[in-house]
Amino acid sequence: MLLIEGWIKLATGEFDKVADQARAMVTATNQEAGCLHYSFARDIADPDLIRISERWDSQEALAGHSASAHMAEFNKAMGSVRREGADLWLYSAEQVRKLI
DSSP: OEEEEEEEEEOTTOHHHHHHHHHHHHHHHTTSTTEEEEEEEEOSSOTTEEEEEEEESOHHHHHHHHTSHHHHHHHHHHTTSOEEEEEEEEEEOSSOOOOO
């Protein structure tokens, strides 16, 4: 399993410009083969900080997502807003167990 975790910090007020595209991205991605979980969330203390959480069953599934039309559309939308920073990490999970 592959996990992606991180954040994107947008300039003040910029998230509202791409919120519809973000919702469409999450909806479409969660329907992709190999996507186990995909979500964006606004940080409770900073509405311009977007938390990202993803789980994929394989590198092939992640590659398919990266090449998808909805990813291209979302990247185009994100190119129209000002970013102040980002930090995304890809993890390979060899042992997985449910906690709750």
